[in-house]
């Protein structure tokens with residue numbers, strides 16, 4: 001069964017909860033995603049939400065390494081793993097531009113996590 005959008009009549013894959021074209025929820029009871037700003041029929045990326053996603057990911061995935069640089073203490077480095085959650089969420093987004101940010105964030109966070117774990121081992 002495909003999911004046809006009530007707003008723009010775009011035919012979506014049946015596992016989509018939101019219209020891939022306009023972002024309208026396809027399942028009753030779902031709120032429109034906060035990461036999009038509605039501008040007529042076309043969803044625009046919410047730039048503030050993207051910037052917050054970048055800041056959160058960088059702080060989480062690189063925090064352990066910078067903490068180690070400052071203190072030579074690796075006690076919080078294992079928590080940098082949480083920095084991977086936001087990119088993994090974004091690379092599954094229904095909108096291509098959002099997946100692109102997810103891939104960029106994935107590389108940023110993987111580098112930070114790799115460094116954090118490297119300094120634990122050494």
Ligand SMILES: [Zn+2]
Nearest residue numbers: 005008019022
């Ligand atoms: Zn739609």
